[in-house]
Amino acid sequence: MKAPLKVICSFVFLLLSALLFSSFDKGGSKTIKIVFPYKQAGLTERQAAAHLLSRFTYGAKSGDVDRVLKMGLEKWFQQQLDGNIKNESLDKMLDQYEDINLTNSEVENKYPRQAKVVRMAIRDGFVNKDSVGKGDQKAYRKQLQDYMAANGLKPEGELLRQFINQKILRAAYTNNQLHELLTDFWFNHFNVSLTKNQCASFVPAFERDVIRPNVTGKFQNLLMATAKSPAMLVFLDNFTSTGEQGATTSIEDMQMGEKLKPVALKRLKQLQNKKKAGGLNENYAREVMELHTLGVDGGYTQNDVTQAARVLTGWTLAPMGTDGYGAAMEKVIEKVGEANLQKRGFVRNGDFLFVPTRHDNGEKTVLGKKFAAGGGYEEGVELLSMLAHHQSTAKFISKKLATRFVNDHPAQKLVDKMANTFNSSDGDIKQVMIAMVSSPEFWTSDALREKTKSPFELAMSAVRSLDAEITQPYQLFSWINKMGQKMYYYQAPTGFPDRGQYWINTGSLLNRMNFGLALASQRIPGIKINLSSLNNNHEPESAEAALLTYGKLIMPERNLEETVKRLKPMLNDPELVSKVEKAAAKAPIAQPEVQMKEESGDMMMAGLNKERPRRNANAVQLANGNNTMLAQVVGVIIGSPEFQRK
Template identity: 30%
Template sequence: MAYDPLLAEIRFGFGLSPLAPPPSGAAELLEGIHRPDVVEHLAPIPPFSEAVTLFHDLRDLRRADREARGTSREEAVAARLQATSQEAVKLRRRNLGAAYIRASETRSGFRERLVAFWADHFTVRAKSFLFQHLVAPYVEEAIRPRIAMPYARLLKEAVLHPMMLAYLDQTPSIGPNSRAAEEGGGGGLNENLARELLELHTIGAGGPYSQMDVRELAELLTGVVWYQDEPGRSYRPRRAEPGAEVVLGRTFSSEAELRTVMEALEFLAAHPATARHVSAKLARSFVAEVPPADLVDAMASTWEETGGDLAAVYAAMLAHPAAWGPERTRIKPPFDFIASSLRALAIGRTEITPLPEYRVWSKLGVPLRGMGQPWESPVGPDGWPEAAAAWVTPQFYAARISWAMRTPAGLTELPDPRAFAITALGPLASPELRFAALAAETRGEGIGVILASPDFQRR
């Protein structure tokens, strides 16, 4: 199949926009991930290194609040804690609005989709209220700048980031024979990070690793910590398991130092099983729920030949005929559905930025839960479901229809549905959909019919 500019925006981006022409070819699509990242400045999200100061303030104020109870300082401290808590909530909601603005206004929808893909691949979730505003800043700092780099660099930054270390309980983990264990400190060996690193981030479930590999890798990772009083991760040799570890047949140095951890991550990033596992996941997300075997083969081969150069792997995916097959079988997850709706209606900074945070949340955040994808809250470290069937249950689809029929009219002046069908889908709008939009009694209903249609939901 030949390159199709409309499919390029719909399948590999967030959909068509009246303000941005689709990329003229696969080369332009790829070039977009290398150009300066304009929308990150138009709709800023603070990096973790900045947003973590609010975490520290909240933690300190909670401690002060407990200590102040029953004293003359109780009301003043409680008021400061409430105000700081509200600021954390507002920041999380502003981050949601920024993510939608980026998806709506970007000239590189492929970049935004890749950021979302890797954020899901390296899922973290807030473990408590203190962390709830830090998920987007983690993505901003660890993932967004590295989506076109060698996979080893992305892997190291995401897996060893403070948010991942906190989410998977890495900091309490100590080597059973470490100096810290001998002194009676720490919580014992924790295998969470090692298991997810093998099962989700590299080799893949069912891949060529054993429980012994998980344990050896967990021992190798001991010493990597994030103490919440510090700005970022650090390495503590006294917590590390002494001696050499063997992971997937490779022996790693007996020296307790961060360099050994980095060497292990580079080894896993380049492993043939990683190449196949992650290439297949990319193909499922962007091309087809069951991608052709030769597509995955081409991507995995490129991975191995280039040492995991992600830009080259994307190019291999886009060069394959399956990428441009006319059958649109993937269903947009809820965030993508709302984002592509905003994009088609040209709803961006002008409409979203002036809204109070609570209105951004009520119109664009709360509906995600009804559709089955609460913002930044997947159930586990494996992220959101890949199967289309997960998003099209009667309850979830009813929530999509409700949002499509009611919300856009409260955000912008709606266009004529007949013109909008062409704006949103071009020739992919079926005659039946055009007729239904024309027959709607109001503009709001006509726009809702288009947005809720299978034609618009598929990519």
């Protein structure tokens, strides 16, 4: 065969291979054909399906393993990545929380903070300013409540309660489980906290409009969206950051070019010459490098942080609400006109505003890259794009995803493969996820059930496995808080740690066991379960039989021999529920920090059984009735060390 013909044949072979092992979505972008190497790890198809469900849902529901097998493992995962399954029943549940759909401006108008309510009430004559903090406080509070009711205002706590409720319902009921998990992952990665009052009201829109739509897209888009969001701008203080060198465009230049009216010129001059009280703030610049992109060992210096902070000066909030943030600036914009401002470098994008008069126009250098003087808004975009595409970012994001979905200490080989995919796919999160789950490391014994559930994951997996009906989701939030995880209230920009050692200590184990027993015995208001229906209304012959039957239902495709041996002694104690409840009440509600071996969990359980009366399992059934016995069995399973793993 002649050389040119060989080249052509080789090309045709490569083309056919590409068509066979890849596909194209409707938009024309190349996607990787998914093949799972679980057989190499010695797993059966059922075990592999259970592993997928444990990592990419908040917990398997009854029959989920069979449903995944029927669809096909790879097809199921692709469907979860796409995240387009309808959720009619969930949508109906969420209809009652209509304010979770409000824009930030609408939130500012409807849910003003207390200090603002007081100012408005004084302004409108409802409250005498001399009565604030003095005299009859009960009457004073009643005046404020009446004022709010008369003006359609609500306390911010009601919005946050709706926001928390929707998170719990989505995690429990959505058909797009992986998207919900990724929403939680990326929110935690770009953490903002309700503990900072100034940004609390912006957090619902941050999750809804910034995080949720971008969880499987390009990382650069997600990074850019978070950088411009009011929640992030306020949480890390970049909205106040200003440069020492003002805009190069003078008021006189603008006057000559636009022939502005005197009033408009006055307003613009006020805006341009506004005192830069905040000065340069490096908080966001530091965290965007250390936590959002490069990682702490990403190769940047303190000088890079300072220079990046200068690049991002002038990135702030657009005016929101009638009397909300930036109300004075809104009047300036109205007078000057957005068209005139845009011509002079102002950029308004939804709730984001770039103000060139607060930007440092000097030359900067970040990570060896020079930004010429006068770059304005575009140099901030260029900086974030550079960080999103940096080699250190590819490794950092890949390792964090692998830590979340594979194990606490992912193999370097896996991280490198994911990082290479990150680089070659322009930071396509979906492709990185495919590379991760298609790797042998995802299916090894080091990965199976290696991860420890957070309190939120524990609660969600429990209600899902028991097919619970949730009518008061906030009750679950209270229990999750007791177990050590107050969702949306983690103060540090790092977000909650994603390693098992953070969650497990004696107090957390006691509270987890207490939660399991309370849930199974239906002592949590607004959470209904039907334990009998899970077993097709078949009544177990004994507590031991119930332990094995419900263990298999709640933890499918696991070897429960050791778990059954460990839990059997606990079923002989009719006072177990009260013992656990009392012990948990004494345990501190604190963030767990010290890792405990699984044997320590056994020791905690054994300690609850000290001096227990020696009674057999059937005696428990006869003494307490079968429903009590079954609830205790299921509660013990949920509180067991095996159920804590995923």
